[in-house]
Amino acid sequence: MVVVGAGPAGASLALLLARRGLPVDLIDATIRGGRPFRGEGLMPSGLEALAAMGLQPLPPAVAQLPLAAWSFFLDGQFLFEAAEPMGSPVPCTLIDQDSLLQELLVQAGRQPGFRSRQGQAATDLLEQDGRVSGVRLADGSALEADLVVACDGRESLLRRKAGLELEIAPSPLDVLWFRLEAPGSEALVRWLAGRFVTVVGASGSYALFPSARGGVQLGWAMEPGRAAQAPTPASPGAWLELWARDAPAPLARLLRTLAEVAVQGPVRLPVRVGLCPGWQRPGLLLLGDAAHPMSPLRAQGINMALRDALVADRHLGPSLLAGGPAAIDAATAAIAAARLPEIRRIQQLQEEEARRADLLRRRHLLRSLLASTARWSGPLLERRWRATQRELRNGSKAIATDL
Numbered sequence: 507m508v509v510v511g512a513g514p515a516g517a518s519l520a521l522l523l524a525r526r527g528l529p530v531d532l533i534d535a536t537i538r539g540g541r542p543f544r545g546e547g548l549m550p551s552g553l554e555a556l557a558a559m560g561l562q563p564l565p566p567a568v569a570q571l572p573l574a575a576w577s578f579f580l581d582g583q584f585l586f587e588a589a590e591p592m593g594s595p596v597p598c599t600l601i602d603q604d605s606l607l608q609e610l611l612v613q614a615g616r617q618p619g620f621r622s623r624q625g626q627a628a629t630d631l632l633e634q635d636g637r638v639s640g641v642r643l644a645d646g647s648a649l650e651a652d653l654v655v656a657c658d659g660r661e662s663l664l665r666r667k668a669g670l671e672l673e674i675a676p677s678p679l680d681v682l683w684f685r686l687e688a689p690g691s692e693a694l695v696r697w698l699a700g701r702f703v704t705v706v707g708a709s710g711s712y713a714l715f716p717s718a719r720g721g722v723q724l725g726w727a728m729e730p731g732r733a734a735q736a737p738t739p740a741s742p743g744a745w746l747e748l749w750a751r752d753a754p755a756p757l758a759r760l761l762r763t764l765a766e767v768a769v770q771g772p773v774r775l776p777v778r779v780g781l782c783p784g785w786q787r788p789g790l791l792l793l794g795d796a797a798h799p800m801s802p803l804r805a806q807g808i809n810m811a812l813r814d815a816l817v818a819d820r821h822l823g824p825s826l827l828a829g830g831p832a833a834i835d836a837a838t839a840a841i842a843a844a845r846l847p848e849i850r851r852i853q854q855l856q857e858e859e860a861r862r863a864d865l866l867r868r869r870h871l872l873r874s875l876l877a878s879t880a881r882w883s884g885p886l887l888e889r890r891w892r893a894t895q896r897e898l899r900n901g902s903k904a905i906a907t908d909l
């Protein structure tokens with residue numbers, strides 16, 4: 507079989523199927539490593555999937571940092587802090603995605619049937635008698651397969667080539683992404699003390715957290731489309747001043763004294779959220795962002811991709827080993843049916859959370875009221891927020907029930 511895309515969905519699925527002794531070709535358009543802006547948050551839901559793959563605890567080669575708490579500030583005023591693991595079996599953990607993907611490829615490479623082709627894009631689907639029968643590669647060669655799994659991300663070329671429509675959901679935010687690098691950001695890392703900090707104020711809202719590979723990641727939220735048009739600060743120094751304006755005093759001091767050279771970015775992340783109602787055609791299955799591009803809110807994309815791969819392996823393994831095309835197509839239909847309800851639910855929860863955040867960003871009076879009464883409004887909001895996080899952290903149902 508052929509897996510296209512060596513992100514979290516493709517790399518983990520390739521490993522699982524190769525472990526079964528199946529021949530697996532994993533194709534990726536890029537040569538992995540060194541991309542500075544990648545998702546880092548693994549929720550207990552993703553860690554549960556990794557555990558079922560035999561990857562918990564995470565191998566030491568994967569740079570990792572368990573999160574200590576989630577802290578919220580409004581107009582510079584402390585609102586509340588929720589300590590990890592918030593009732594989950596394990597804490598949310600920040601990882602270096604490149605090192606996780608590298609580890610998956612190293613483990614897959616030990617399996618005799620596994621072949622990785624990095625730096626080679628798939629450019630088209632091959633078809634025979636109404637069935638996808640392989641992929642065409644950028645060098646013009648053809649790769650035949652009894653099943654193609656498209657894990658080629660949110661802009662999936664193979665999804666479009668297969669004519670599988672993505673239903674786009676309205677996205678309430680765009681994100682500008684920054685890294686605050688060492689040397690320079692050490693004092694900021696110490697102040698964060700392993701926390702994911704959200705700051706909402708008159709200038710906008712942002713979240714910052716220590717990166718598992720050193721330094722700090724910072725995401726600045728904007729109304730959709732605005733990132734492209736709005737005048738944004740032209741220099742790193744102006745960004746630091748903008749963030750400092752709404753920050754609590756100790757954070758503001760650290761931002762104002764941070765060297766401009768420590769600021770990397772911004773990279774614009776146009777948030778694309780959507781869902782394919784059909785994930786399969788005969789001989790083809792979509793997984794991960796290719797089937798359901800996720801909002802970056804509350805770190806869901808990697809986690810859902812890993813859960814997709816786990817469920818796909820359990821359904822596909824037996825039919826690829828013993829069945830013919832009909833059994834394979836029945837398995838791909840079963841995978842989509844098993845995964846769609848959780849993806850729908852998680853996307854709905856992300857949308858609700860984004861709307862609440864947007865309300866706070868826009869409503870100056872509401873913000874001032876909550877900030878000035880933080881002593882009693884903080885604990886109330888914390889209770890409500892914790893309740894909304896349960897499924898976003900743990901998934902909407904135990905993954906074992908899908909298997």
Ligand SMILES: Cc1cc2nc3c(=O)[nH]c(=O)nc-3n(C[C@H](O)[C@H](O)[C@H](O)COP(=O)(O)OP(=O)(O)OC[C@H]3O[C@@H](n4cnc5c(N)ncnc54)[C@H](O)[C@@H]3O)c2cc1C
Pocket residue numbers: 510511512513514515516533534535536543544545546547548626627628629657658659660662663664683775793794795796800801802804805806807808809810811
């Ligand atoms: C800045 C940022 C922060 C994020 N933060 C988080 C977070 O903290 N936690 C979280 O869970 N999620 C986060 N996400 C989302 C998460 O990264 C994605 O949802 C997740 O990576 C999806 O995994 P995937 O394997 O489906 O696709 P991807 O990771 O997008 O991988 C797709 C792969 O396919 C390859 N490819 C594409 N086209 C082709 C082609 N034609 N031929 C061959 N290869 C191809 C690409 O090179 C890529 O390697 C974040 C995303 C961004 C951009």
